[in-house]
Amino acid sequence: MKSHYRAVVIGGGVVGASVLYHLTRFGWSDVALIERAELTAGSTWHAAAGFHAVNADPNVVALQDYTINLYREIEAESGQDIGLHMTGGGNIASDPARWEWLKSAWAVFQSVGIETARLVKPDEIKAICPIVEVTGVLGGLHDSNEGHLDPYGTTHAYAGAAKKRGADIILRNRAVELKARAYGRWDVATEQGTIIAEHVVNTGRLRLVLLQCRHEIRGASLRHAGARQGDAGRWPAGTLHRAAVAVRRRQRGQLSDAQATRDAVRAVGFGTGRGDDVHPCRRLAGRRPQCLLRETDHRYRGVTDGG
Numbered sequence: 024m025k026s027h028y029r030a031v032v033i034g035g036g037v038v039g040a041s042v043l044y045h046l047t048r049f050g051w052s053d054v055a056l057i058e059r060a061e062l063t064a065g066s067t068w069h070a071a072a073g074f075h076a077v078n079a080d081p082n083v084v085a086l087q088d089y090t091i092n093l094y095r096e097i098e099a100e101s102g103q104d105i106g107l108h109m110t111g112g113g114n115i116a117s118d119p120a121r122w123e124w125l126k127s128a129w130a131v132f133q134s135v136g137i138e139t140a141r142l143v144k145p146d147e148i149k150a151i152c153p154i155v156e157v158t159g160v161l162g163g164l165h166d167s168n169e170g171h172l173d174p175y176g177t178t179h180a181y182a183g184a185a186k187k188r189g190a191d192i193i194l195r196n197r198a199v200e201l202k203a204r205a206y207g208r209w210d211v212a213t214e215q216g217t218i219i220a221e222h223v224v225n226t227g228r229l230r231l232v233l234l235q236c237r238h239e240i241r242g243a244s245l246r247h248a249g250a251r252q253g254d255a256g257r258w259p260a261g262t263l264h265r266a267a268v269a270v271r272r273r274q275r276g277q278l279s280d281a282q283a284t285r286d287a288v289r290a291v292g293f294g295t296g297r298g299d300d301v302h303p304c305r306r307l308a309g310r311r312p313q314c315l316l317r318e319t320d321h322r323y324r325g326v327t328d329g330g
């Protein structure tokens with residue numbers, strides 16, 4: 024690990040590894056990725072890792088199409104098998120509104136240059152996938168450029184290719200704080216020392232905030248919610264986002280400790296539904312209700328601000 028980098032990426036999931044790879048691809052080799060544990064230690068490890076380009080936003084459609092077409096390239100460049108299976112895939116509609124939407128999705132595909140997708144009639148759907156019951160189905164959107172892959176292999180492929188292009192990958196090194204310096208630089212405090220970076224890309228932030236929440240209410244609340252300790256990585260991004268918004272609003276003084284705690288707790292569903300979900304920390308001996316966000320803020324203030 025060097026003491027200075029042009030860019031530091033925090034988090035070694037598929038997003039952090041991809042960001043690192045793209046920085047090197049576009050010419051920045053003085054870059055590093057910092058991961059608190061191992062690559063894919065977060066949500067990425069859990070993913071079924073199916074992929075498609077369908078999205079309501081044409082820009083995301085184009086981005087997803089770009090990524091799908093990149094997989095073979097990073098596999099070849101890194102030499103890492105990514106377990107790519109191009110099965111093809113589709114969406115079907117059994118009500119008029121959904122059918123209209125699929126037709127508009129196909130039009131968006133055309134507008135961004137995706138030629139692998141086509142609208143299909145019920146008998147074609149049956150021919151492609153005989154186990155589908157097509158009674159009442161109006162039609163579908165099939166794309167041969169869909170499939171699934173191995174998220175572990177893919178993350179390692181991005182990281183390996185980035186490494187070949189000059190990037191450093193630093194594992195078992197948690198980022199604990201970000202401090203702004205003069206001239207727009209950052210002090211990235213890590214368990215292995217402080218790095219000065221011109222740019223920081225934080226891809227561990229939402230999970231990072233929630234992991235601290237999980238730590239704080241370990242045990243009782245999660246069990247109450249019917250969840251296991253390892254489930255934090257499975258929370259959907261929207262849930263994590265709502266909890267992180269509560270943390271931010273608390274930092275900006277827009278919410279009190281109690282209000283923000285309540286919002287974050289509700290977002291991640293720790294409650295029992297019996298009215299005692301406002302302050303799960305009450306169930307922890309010697310803890311005050313506000314401890315959850317207070318400690319999260321304290322420990323990660325710099326990191327969450329820098330995201």
Ligand SMILES: Cc1cc2nc3c(=O)[nH]c(=O)nc-3n(C[C@H](O)[C@H](O)[C@H](O)COP(=O)(O)OP(=O)(O)OC[C@H]3O[C@@H](n4cnc5c(N)ncnc54)[C@H](O)[C@@H]3O)c2cc1C
Pocket residue numbers: 033034035036037038039057058059060061062063064065066067068069070071072073074196197198199226227228230231256257258
């Ligand atoms: C069960 C499940 C199924 C899914 N199926 C699909 C699917 O079929 N298709 C699909 O596209 N997506 C799927 N997803 C979503 C997909 O897995 C995530 O969108 C993706 O993995 C997010 O990657 P990430 O890099 O943003 O986050 P993560 O993989 O969570 O990576 C964040 C990393 O940051 C690290 N980190 C956190 N804090 C710090 C710190 N302070 N310092 C250093 N490092 C830190 C963590 O250890 C972690 O490795 C699924 C997710 C789950 C949970």
